[in-house]
Amino acid sequence: MADKNSSLDWFKSNFLSLFYAILIAIIIRTFFFQAFFIPSSSMEPTLLVGDRIFVSKFSYGYSKHSFPFSLPLINERVLFSEPELGDIIVFKTPENLRIDYIKRLVGLPGDKIQMIDGILHINDIPVKRKKIRSETKLINNGQIRNVLVYEETLPNNVYYETFDMGNTRADNTSEIFIPEDSYFFMGDNRDNSKDSRFIGSIPKNNLVGKAQIIFFATEGGSTILEFWRWPFDIQMDRLFKMIN
Numbered sequence: 001m002a003d004k005n006s007s008l009d010w011f012k013s014n015f016l017s018l019f020y021a022i023l024i025a026i027i028i029r030t031f032f033f034q035a036f037f038i039p040s041s042s043m044e045p046t047l048l049v050g051d052r053i054f055v056s057k058f059s060y061g062y063s064k065h066s067f068p069f070s071l072p073l074i075n076e077r078v079l080f081s082e083p084e085l086g087d088i089i090v091f092k093t094p095e096n097l098r099i100d101y102i103k104r105l106v107g108l109p110g111d112k113i114q115m116i117d118g119i120l121h122i123n124d125i126p127v128k129r130k131k132i133r134s135e136t137k138l139i140n141n142g143q144i145r146n147v148l149v150y151e152e153t154l155p156n157n158v159y160y161e162t163f164d165m166g167n168t169r170a171d172n173t174s175e176i177f178i179p180e181d182s183y184f185f186m187g188d189n190r191d192n193s194k195d196s197r198f199i200g201s202i203p204k205n206n207l208v209g210k211a212q213i214i215f216f217a218t219e220g221g222s223t224i225l226e227f228w229r230w231p232f233d234i235q236m237d238r239l240f241k242m243i244n
Contacts, residue, residue, distance in 0.1 A: 030066055031057055034209065036090060036100060039221065042187035042194065043102060045135075045149065045161050046088070050221040051214050051238065055090050059083075059210035066208065070097050077205050083108075083183065086158030088211040088243055091185070091202050102211060103195050106154065107176075107184025115197065118164055118171040118190065120152070128153040132161070160244060165191040173197055183207070214241045 038051040047053070057066050061080035064072045070092070083089060087105045107113045112123050120127040129152040137147045145165055153159040168191040178184050182201035187193025196202065217238035222229045 026068065029057075029068065031062070033057065033212075035215070036102065036211075037221075038102070041192055042189050043088070043104070044163055044189045044192075046104075046188045046243070047102070047211075047214075048217065048235075048238070050218040050233070050235070052216040053211050053243065054213050054215055055209040056212050057209045059087075060089075060204070060207050063205045063207070065092055065097070065206060077207075080204065083207070083210070084158070085154045085156045086160065089183075089185065090208040090211065092206045092208065093199050094203065094206060095199070100208065101185070101195075101199075103185035103187050103193070104160070105183055106186050107178050107196070107201075109178055109180050109182055111178045111184065113173075113176045113178065113184050113196075115171055115173045118167075120186070122155060125155070127155075129162070137163075137165075160188060163189045163191065170197055176201075181205075211243045213243060214238050217241075 033054045033056055036053050036055055038047045038049060038053065041049055058079075059081065060083055061077050062074065063077040064070050064074055067073055083105050085105055085108065088102065089105055090100050090102045092100060106120060106127075107122060114121045114124075116126070119129065129150045131148055132151050133149045135147045135149060137145055148164040150162050150164060151159055152162050170191055170193075176184065176196075178201050181204045183204065184196045184201050186195045186197065217235040218230070218233040219235055220233065222233045226233075
């Protein structure tokens with residue numbers, strides 16, 4: 001009987017430890033930080049394929065998308081704080097709540113956005129940009145392309161680098177007016193990004209959080225389980241790098 005009680009106590013103790021660990025992980029993920037993996041090149045050169053980042057869930061308040069699986073526990077955003085131009089934000093589109101997007105905020109509610117010959121215009125004013133270098137890049141279809149790198153400066157003086165691969169259909173758009181309580185996002189890799197130019201403005205309730213730091217990075221996206229590749233793939237210069 002003593003052995004049976006001892007086994008039951010051991011099971012209860014371990015079950016409670018596991019339960020509390022899961023509960024703490026859910027609380028941290030919901031209210032504080034969530035980890036994301038960068039699977040595409042749409043935010044290059046700022047974020048690279050293989051970057052693992054922490055996103056703060058408290059930066060813009062909370063909505064149902066703060067919870068795992070977007071559980072509809074709250075209807076509206078609470079404790080809301082307005083995002084700033086230049087923030088890199090994880091969000092979900094109204095059409096597909098299963099996919100997380102990460103892009104840079106370039107338009108606020110009420111703004112008019114237009115791309116003209118590859119230059120972003122906000123309220124009819126072209127955003128300042130200057131060429132800083134050129135790079136050779138292997139793109140998705142195996143082609144090698146020359147890429148121009150520009151430093152772009154938004155009206156609030158936030159600056160960052162963008163890729164320009166030449167003339168594409170994304171270089172020119174019609175005038176786009178951002179609705180109330182919505183935001184306009186673009187990838188830093190301007191010619192290789194599915195963003196608000198194609199999917200439209202994003203409601204504030206669909207914001208998930210603000211990208212803050214790269215905590216781990218592997219070249220080409222080798223997984224955390226492929227530990228034998230780490231000595232060759234880990235990008236040491238990107239570990240614990242703050243995101244701008």
